[in-house]
Amino acid sequence: MDKVRVGVIGVGGHGRGRHLIPYTKLPNVEVVAVADVNQRRAEEVGKEFKVRYYTDYMEMIERENPDAVSIVTPTGLHAKVAKDVLSKGVHVLVDKPLGANLSEVIDVVRTAKAKGKVLMVGYWSRFSPALKFGAEAMSLGMVGEPYLAYGYLVRRRGIPGSPTFIDKQLSGGRGALLDIGCYILDNLLSLLNFPRPVTVSGATYTKFGRNPEEVKFNWGSWDPSKFELEDYAVGFIRFENGASMIIEVGWAANVSHVGEVGIYRVLGNKGGLEGRGHEAVTEMTLHSRTSNFLYDTKPVLGNVDMSLEMVRAFIDSITQGKEPPTTGYQSVIIHSIIDTIYESASKGSEVRVTIPEI
Ligand SMILES: NC(=O)c1ccc[n+]([C@@H]2O[C@H](COP(=O)([O-])OP(=O)(O)OC[C@H]3O[C@@H](n4cnc5c(N)ncnc54)[C@H](O)[C@@H]3O)[C@@H](O)[C@H]2O)c1
Structure with missing residues (x-):
């Protein structure tokens, strides 16, 4: 060709x-x-x-x-x-x-x-050099056995008011968890090599989108009386290999930071990774120890056009x-978690994840 x-x-x-x-x-x-x-x-x-x-x-x-x-x-x-x-x-x-x-x-x-x-x-966001440093540290064994991952991606005020994101049909009927929660899951799961989730517990909240006084603080404008999506979600996921993950995602919340902040963490028995950024990880630090010292390693990162x-x-x-x-199968894992968080939120209890054969 x-x-x-x-x-x-x-x-x-x-x-x-x-x-x-x-x-x-x-x-x-x-x-x-x-x-x-x-x-x-x-x-x-x-x-x-x-x-x-x-x-x-x-x-x-x-x-x-x-x-x-x-x-x-x-x-x-x-x-x-x-x-x-x-x-x-x-x-x-x-x-x-x-x-x-x-x-x-x-x-x-x-x-x-x-x-x-x-x-x-x-x-x-998968093409972030900082994320790639994290993946390399993982594959070189510098983190050891990962047992807990944590992801936070929250905007102080950032409900995207255009129909693309909040119209029920166009958005797929789902809010912050699908729209930006998928970035947290993709970033963290890529570091963990996409383990199979077994159970999920979650909760979703709509605390801002239906409040007319909130419209001016967010992005674009929408009709609050028709807002039907979640603007905040939290999830706890257990994986087949014994590791677990906590995620928190929000289009809007009363937090200290302005704009969107992303925090990503993987804890292992030999080292830990801490990333900062937004939808993409822009900085990553490895925290570990020698025989006598605790130390932090920060890579020198070049600029990359991720798109x-x-x-x-x-x-x-x-x-x-x-x-x-970034494969379709990886998205099967991502969406099995997202769907189960919604299911758990509506049932009010932990739910077992089922992933059909492809
Ligand atoms: N904007 C961002 O920063 C951003 C970031 C990451 C991912 N995305 C994703 O990209 C997608 C689009 O987001 P956007 O911000 O560009 O929205 P947008 O509203 O600016 O663009 C969407 C475009 O799709 C067109 N469209 C709608 N139905 C169509 C159809 N049947 N056939 C052809 N075109 C059609 C619309 O007319 C519009 O021009 C979303 O799924 C979003 O999650 C956006």
């Missing part, structure tokens, strides 16, 4: 910024077209990048016959669009999260497997026939 011919479906903020622009920087990629239901947006972006534009993504697939597409529509549409496109034999990079729930995710993973096409999930590395990894897995770094 000379150049990989790529289309982008959904060219809003993220589709344009984190997919389209990075693709144009890869010499072995030709962006052939974009599709967006919003005619004005499709035309604007199509003209800006000098590519053909469509309002119907299936028409784009039929007419342009691309090798691969990025799907960057609102979350509630990810799985349907991915299935439609994979069924036509096209490789797919779906932005996070892969679907609104576990059954959608399994459906997409099975379709990709049946069609023998690359399915990658767009966790750009560029994400699309590069997608294209490499197509051209080199290798598994992408």
Whole structure:
């Protein structure tokens, strides 16, 4: 294959910024077209990048016959669009999260497997150098046996008010836990090598989204009387290998920090990792000891364009026939936990996780 011919479906903020622009920087990629239901947006972006534009993504697939597409529509549409496109034999990079729930995710993973096409999930945060330092420390045995992971990703006020994120259909009917909780899970699970979860206990809360006085402090605007999603969630997860994990995620909370703060921790018997950042880990420190001293190690990190590395990894897995770094199976683990937190929250008790064979 000379150049990989790529289309982008959904060219809003993220589709344009984190997919389209990075693709144009890869010499072995030709962006052939974009599709967006919003005619004005499709035309604007199509003209800006000098590519053909469509309002119907299936028409784009039929007419342009691309090798691969990025799907960057609102979350509630990810799985349907991915299935439609994979069924036509096209490789797919779906932005996070892969679907609104576990059954959608399994459906997409099975379709990709049946069609023998690359399915990658767009966790750009996975390409963080700080996270990679953590993974390397883990694989070199510097952390020893990990037994507890902790993740916190909370905004003081950051309910995303646009329909993409809070309309029940477009968002997949789920709030902060799905939208940004998936980043915590992906970051931490990648350090732990995606162990199988066995039980989950969780709680979800809606304390800000329905309060009209809160709208002005958050992002965009929405109708509080129609807000039906959780704005905070907490979960406790036990894994098959004996390790456990605590996560806390919020679009809004009365906390001290301004903006979004991410804290990531893995405790092992030889060392511990502590990361700071937001959706992506930007700093990571290894805490350990010699015979006589406790010490901290902080790597010197270069700047990396994480979105560029994400699309590069997608294209490499197509051209080199290798598994992408963020796989559909990993999303099965992520979504089995997210779904079980919602189930536990509604039942008010711990719930056993069931993961069907793929
Ligand atoms: N904005 C971010 O910082 C960010 C970060 C990470 C991930 N994401 C993910 O990216 C996705 C999109 O987010 P965004 O911020 O770009 O939203 P957005 O609202 O700016 O863009 C979504 C675009 O999809 C289009 N669209 C809707 N239905 C479509 C369809 N059937 N076919 C083609 N196009 C369709 C919309 O018209 C819109 O232009 C979400 O799933 C979100 O979770 C966003």
